[in-house]
Amino acid sequence: MVVESDGLLDESSLAAAPLPQEAVRVRLDRPRADDLTDLVFLANNKTVAANLATMPYPFTVQDGRALITKAGVPRPNFALFAIRMKSTGRLIGIARYANVEPGGPVHVGYWLGEPFWGQGLATEAVHSLVDHAFTYNDIQELQGSCRVTNPASRRVLIKSGFQYRDQGMIRSVGAGGSVPIERYTLERAVWKSLKGWGQGR
Template identity: 30%
Template sequence: MFPDLTRDDVFRIETRRLWLRWPTARDAEAVSRLAGDPAVARMTAPIPSPLPLHEAEDFVLRARAGNAVGDWLIMALCLRANPAQAVGIIGIEPRPEAEAPHLGYWLGRPAWGEGLMAEAASAMVEAYFAYANGRALASSVMLDNPASRRILERCGFVPAGQGAFFSVARGETVAADTFRLDRAGWLDRRGRAS
């Protein structure tokens, strides 16, 4: 799915305030602590709370392996002022049940409210359509997560329906809205921004 350009761990995406880079072994502790925070984990499907360190280490290894072969692109969010410290994760991964790859993300609570995830999501969407020549992206948000909904809407995603998924942290199935952004919509937004 992703080209050779992204398949080396020196690849990074720079934004005004962020570096998006491959996760490394040293990020496992931050992933465990930040993603395992109940306020963060409950807004995701796969993350438990707490998130044991060994599971965060496994996540980093899987992310790097998938990045290396181009199956997906999972990046650590780091402030440009401190590129060694991950504050969140963002990724685009295929989903067997979906027709389009899925954009997913989380941000550690200390970095909430600063617009960092919108900046990261915009950069990842750009990378997917520009570098990978992507056709469409999908994403979803739990109904009680308006901040994530705003991020998707800012990136040009449009509502595509409703669904539900099991949240490990909540221990229950949660209602969600699904979103989609196709290449034509991305190109249209780029044209209007020029």
């Protein structure tokens, strides 16, 4: 959950993808201008920002507009989604995958607004995000990270098939400095074996 990148949307991968990406209770689709109020309200949370790499705190209207605007810029191996409740269509968070560095590994990043924590919604969203990444891109491995103090994000990664790799440090804008993280990986072959996402478990 810590590693997420600037909100740039890869039109080339999304053009071929059916949108929205459906899960049981949530769906992933493109952020829109009319999401701005919900986006700013939920993102302007120090606890959320402190668990991410690049999200500022305070998160302003200008930050929200910039994220939505950047969502239209093409970039390889990248998708940026609004996480929405299927029942209401309202934005409850953001999920994306991207090369943090050009040619580098593809990282997943995600966050939910605090009112939606602890309900399993992030796991649904990450399952859909992973499915999109492997289905519509030639990605062989995804990486994910979480702060060592964030057991909820660790559970999301593990439930999504990611396997522990190592620990390290990363700079978090919201936390105001470097924080220790755990890094996880998910290979395409493992994803294929888990595509039922818990069916039969």
